[in-house]
Amino acid sequence: MKLNSVEKKWSYLSVFACALTAVLLGVWATLNVADANAKTHYESFVVVIDAGHGGIDAGVLGKTSKVKESDLNLDIAKKLKTHFEKAGIKVVMTRTSYGGLYGTTAKGFKKRDMQNRIKIINDANADVMISLHLNFFSSSKTRGATAFFNADDKNSKALAESIQRFFNLSSGQTRDLSALKGDYFLLNQANCPAVICECGFLSNEEEEKLLLTETYRQELSELIFKGATAFLLS
Numbered sequence: 001m002k003l004n005s006v007e008k009k010w011s012y013l014s015v016f017a018c019a020l021t022a023v024l025l026g027v028w029a030t031l032n033v034a035d036a037n038a039k040t041h042y043e044s045f046v047v048v049i050d051a052g053h054g055g056i057d058a059g060v061l062g063k064t065s066k067v068k069e070s071d072l073n074l075d076i077a078k079k080l081k082t083h084f085e086k087a088g089i090k091v092v093m094t095r096t097s098y099g100g101l102y103g104t105t106a107k108g109f110k111k112r113d114m115q116n117r118i119k120i121i122n123d124a125n126a127d128v129m130i131s132l133h134l135n136f137f138s139s140s141k142t143r144g145a146t147a148f149f150n151a152d153d154k155n156s157k158a159l160a161e162s163i164q165r166f167f168n169l170s171s172g173q174t175r176d177l178s179a180l181k182g183d184y185f186l187l188n189q190a191n192c193p194a195v196i197c198e199c200g201f202l203s204n205e206e207e208e209k210l211l212l213t214e215t216y217r218q219e220l221s222e223l224i225f226k227g228a229t230a231f232l233l234s
């Protein structure tokens with residue numbers, strides 16, 4: 001059958017429409033498979049959250065409020081745990097109460113505390129370890145949230161840099177900061193990518209005020225979650 005020019009045009013258009021539909025279906029299918037894979041992978045992740053200090057080891061104290069670093073660390077840790085669990089990621093906490101991990105307060109309690117933490121971290125066979133702290137400095141001007149990593153481990157560096165990118169978006173961050181190398185026991189001994197998040201300075205009056213608010217601690221926990229998951233999915 002010979003097609004006239006109008007029929008030819010319609011015929012080309014329908015071939016084009018079929019091809020376009022096929023391409024779109026393909027893209028849709030690929031996206032769905034990718035999504036399904038991502039979800040499966042997401043649910044296989046294990047994250048250890050370490051709330052720094054605890055018990056007789058309060059960490060640093062708020063300059064004005066005298067709030068204990070150990071208490072704020074625990075609160076941010078619990079908020080962070082909720083974010084990971086909502087995403088289907090398994091969380092192991094080094095502590096969930098106000099107490100430390102040293103057992104008795106006898107001499108050498110800090111060493112026992114750190115050894116018990118690293119045992120929990122390394123027994124968890126985790127994908128990442130996030131240790132939460134707050135900082136204090138002699139100059140009250142110093143402020144900002146910073147992520148620390150072990151310089152010998154490129155994955156830890158990538159994790160810290162990912163979290164730092166999100167820290168720099170926080171409402172309390174007055175300027176962009178870089179993730180920093182840190183020579184810390186937990187970072188050196190962890191058997192997975194590890195980061196110490198110094199979430200701000202309790203020696204800075206404004207930052208202390210922010211850290212005392214539920215809203216700001218919630219914001220920080222969301223940013224750490226976003227930074228860590230961006231690393232996990234990279």
Ligand SMILES: [Zn+2]
Pocket residue numbers: 052053059060069132133134
């Ligand atoms: Zn600390």
